[in-house]
């Protein structure tokens with residue numbers, strides 16, 4: 001598996017653990033205020049990151065490109081900032097809203113960069129040779 005795919009799955013599982021911990025905490029305390037942080041930790045974290053990692057695993061040539069690591073850095077920074085800031089915003093710290101807004105835009109930039117990866121052509125991995 002390409003390095004970037006492993007990295008995405010390792011990051012994704014951390015968000016699933018955090019997301020489920022928030023879900024259990026909501027269920028046990030019967031206070032569902034953190035629902036948005038829970039939903040987005042699981043969906044932007046676990047689900048979307050696992051899809052990004054899966055895409056790289058299926059496209060190992062693209063996974064070696066520099067843009068793949070840059071995209072990982074931007075997207076992960078966005079989600080890693082958004083989830084705790086959203087949690088705080090929803091649980092009594094409304095002043096965190098601008099942080100959530102900035103983190104959302106960083107996350108979106110990471111998504112747009114992934115669109116660039118998806119639409120870019122396969123890099124040439126070996127010199128073109130005549131095929132039979």
Ligand code: HEM
Nearest residue numbers: 019020022023024025026027032035038039042043046047
């Ligand atoms: C043991 C694991 C989990 C527990 C205990 C849990 C618990 C909860 C709780 C208590 C709520 C609030 C429900 C409400 O107020 O209506 C919730 C909502 C939600 N959870 Fe989880 N959850 C778990 C795993 C997951 C996972 C793995 C995902 C996604 C991959 C997920 C996605 C969502 C979403 C999207 C909502 C919002 C649903 C809505 O808007 O009505 N949850 N969860």
Ligand code: HEM
Nearest residue numbers: 035036037038039040043044047048082103104105107108
């Ligand atoms: C930067 C990206 C995103 C932003 C800024 C965003 C923003 C929002 C907002 C403002 C809400 C309404 C929350 C409320 O009513 O209290 C919401 C709800 C929701 N979003 Fe997102 N979203 C993003 C990405 C995603 C993605 C990628 C998914 C799924 C893969 C998703 C799934 C959901 C679900 C299931 C809900 C309803 C659960 C809840 O109330 O939290 N979102 N989102």
